[in-house]
Amino acid sequence: MPPIRLLVPGNIHHHSGGNAYNARMVQGLQGLGADVEVLAVEGSWPEASAKDRRRLGTLLGAWEPEAGRGPAVVIVDGLVAVGAPDEMEFAAKAGHETWVLLHMTVPDGPGGPAWKREARALRAASGLISTSSSTAATLTQRHGLHGIRVALPGVDPAPVASGSRPPHMIAVAALLPNKDQLLTVDALSRIQDLEWTAALVGSDQADPAYAGKVRAAIAASGLEERVRLTGELVGEDLDREWDAANLSLLPSRAEAFGMVVTESLARGLPVVVRQGTGAVEALGLAGLTDHDGGPRLPGVAVPLVPGDREGPARLAEVLRGWLGDPDIRQAWRRAVMEARTRLPDWNRTAETVLEALATPGPQGTSAP
Structure with missing residues (x-):
């Protein structure tokens, strides 16, 4: 060669x-x-x-x-x-x-x-x-x-995340319009009656103007004490964020694959992704799609459309169901723990x- x-x-x-x-x-x-x-x-x-x-x-x-x-x-x-x-x-x-x-x-x-x-x-x-x-x-x-x-x-082997109480959600992606952190913040603002925390982990320098909009949305929703912007993290700092998580979010408008999905699964974390994107293929790589390519638990693919006013409500509904029903959380966790053994290296x-x-x-x- x-x-x-x-x-x-x-x-x-x-x-x-x-x-x-x-x-x-x-x-x-x-x-x-x-x-x-x-x-x-x-x-x-x-x-x-x-x-x-x-x-x-x-x-x-x-x-x-x-x-x-x-x-x-x-x-x-x-x-x-x-x-x-x-x-x-x-x-x-x-x-x-x-x-x-x-x-x-x-x-x-x-x-x-x-x-x-x-x-x-x-x-x-x-x-x-x-x-x-x-x-x-x-x-x-x-x-x-x-x-x-x-x-x-x-995907690299990784330790199973310990999780947090109250449940902690993590979205690992640079702050960019395609990653749609504004939708995530909007959805989180609709479930403030429940106990949870969240972290948006990713560069705030890739698109400073969009990052500013995300910060403003967090402040306008009164979520400063519950949603953290960590900036880009690597090494032990990133590992600590992963370890504290209970659920991973990737509602990108478009994804060719979504490596964050398999990285989440490797840590035993369920993932919520946008339907119709390549992130669903990442779920399939771990055997988490059915014969028709549709997602099974724990990888819930939410039917979100860019610009759809109902998108935040749909995502909030999924998160509310996961937060409010222990049986759902346990079912997703069991499925992930089985799926993580099927991930390729x-x-x-x-x-x-x-x-x-x-x-x-x-x-x-x-x-x-």
């Missing part, structure tokens, strides 16, 4: 699922004996400057087909690749093997410029690896791509990536 060069975006500084996946995948590949080099590509990806795109093109060997870039197989994070379709196409013409690792799809509307750049970049790739089945299915339908390999995230993720790289096919071309 030739050396692997992984090109990751240099502009994502907060803890994200994509960053975490990349880091654990690299560790897994190295554990399997692969020679992996990680390079952070500077630029405001996917909307990088011409200078940043030229720098990427050099790393791809796009401008020097004779000298090329050496024997390495290059894997480009999708956030970078979709911002540089010209460079991806030149690298393909130069005969270099360039794969794209896809964590998500672009949010632009059908036929929009971002969709077109995404299609060009992905069709120029030697192969495509997606971190979720939902992302692969979307790209197949959107661009007629086929043969996309899926390497689902693994990161070695399997790395093995899937190596298998894909060893058997390149027509993934990066359009379907006939």
Whole structure:
């Protein structure tokens, strides 16, 4: 196996699922004996400057087909690749093997410029690896791509959370509009007659304006004594937050997979997610969906729609049921404790990536 060069975006500084996946995948590949080099590509990806795109093109060997870039197989994070379709196409013409690792799809509307750049970049790739089945299915339908390999995230073993009294809810995600912490705060404001505490754990610097709105909503609802904003936490500080939790919340408007779901399950924590997102696939990875792909307990998927005025009430109803009924809490807990034994590890993720790289096919071309 030739050396692997992984090109990751240099502009994502907060803890994200994509960053975490990349880091654990690299560790897994190295554990399997692969020679992996990680390079952070500077630029405001996917909307990088011409200078940043030229720098990427050099790393791809796009401008020097004779000298090329050496024997390495290059894997480009999708956030970078979709911002540089010209460079991806030149690298393909130069005969270099360039794969794209896809964590998500672009949010632009059908036929929009971002969709077109995404299609060009992905069709120029030697192969495509997606971190979720939902992302692969979307790209197949959107661009007629086929043969996309899926390497689902693994999860690290973790101790079972001790929990707290009163029950403590945790939402681990950067404060961003897509993560919809405003909806969470609205829902929590509707159950103040019950005993509980909550923590929103994630960077408040990824989108300072949105973080300010979340703080204002907490204050306006009189929840300052019950809902904490911790900022981004790592290591022992994050472990303490997990250990204090009884329930995990991930009501994101869109999720390709939702690694927080499997991280929660590994700690014996039930998870409430938004129906119709990739977070439901994460539940299925632990056997917590039925034959039709619908969620079973303990992963309650709430039918929330962005902008739906009833969304906070629906989430509040689920939380009220869990808080107010000991039988529900016990049933969710039992199911989670069984599910956590079925979670895959990161070695399997790395093995899937190596298998894909060893058997390149027509993934990066359009379907006939």
